[in-house]
Amino acid sequence: MSRMIVCACCKRVGPYGGYGWIRSCYDRWRAADRPDGGPPPQRRKPEPLSPGEPWRPVGPHGERMIARYAEIAGLGWSRERISFELGVGDRTIFRYAAYLRRLEQEQREEQAQESRQELGVAA
Ligand SMILES: [Zn+2]
Known part of the structure; x- marks a missing residue:
């Protein structure tokens, strides 16, 4: 050694x-x-989740998993099948779903803000 x-x-x-x-x-x-x-x-290590922070994917593996989930989530599969396909448990599936809902919400808010700005309305 x-x-x-x-x-x-x-x-x-x-x-x-x-x-x-x-x-x-x-x-x-x-x-x-x-x-x-x-x-x-060095490549920077992904920041770990802090206590109380809502779940988000951490690191390249986490990002690949959420991307894969987003791909198959729209296919109308049962949660059992999605769990099986991704090799994760129910809790993880719930986290993925909540995370994507949050992202969509943030995107909607950003878009709304952008269109307000385009119209010249103060946010
Ligand atoms: Zn060194």
Whole structure:
């Protein structure tokens, strides 16, 4: 096992990779064709949900799941079939549905505001 170090580029602790960097930074640098400036910035981690915040998809996986849900939600399938298709439970399906309703609501409000602005009416 490689020794643990504090990375010279990001100050995170991890297994040694090379040039004073931890393995993940070293690998990122190599994957980016060894730029002179050192490892390129990390991809930002998705912000976790804070307590009390309404549910939203977190990260690329969450976004793919909600996109898939939105695709099949309009097909008239039973909730059981949607659960089965997505491999998630009822609670998750309810969250997806509530999230999409919220998005639609926000979009309607934005559109309403835009058309008010076009008409020159103060919002
Ligand atoms: Zn680093």
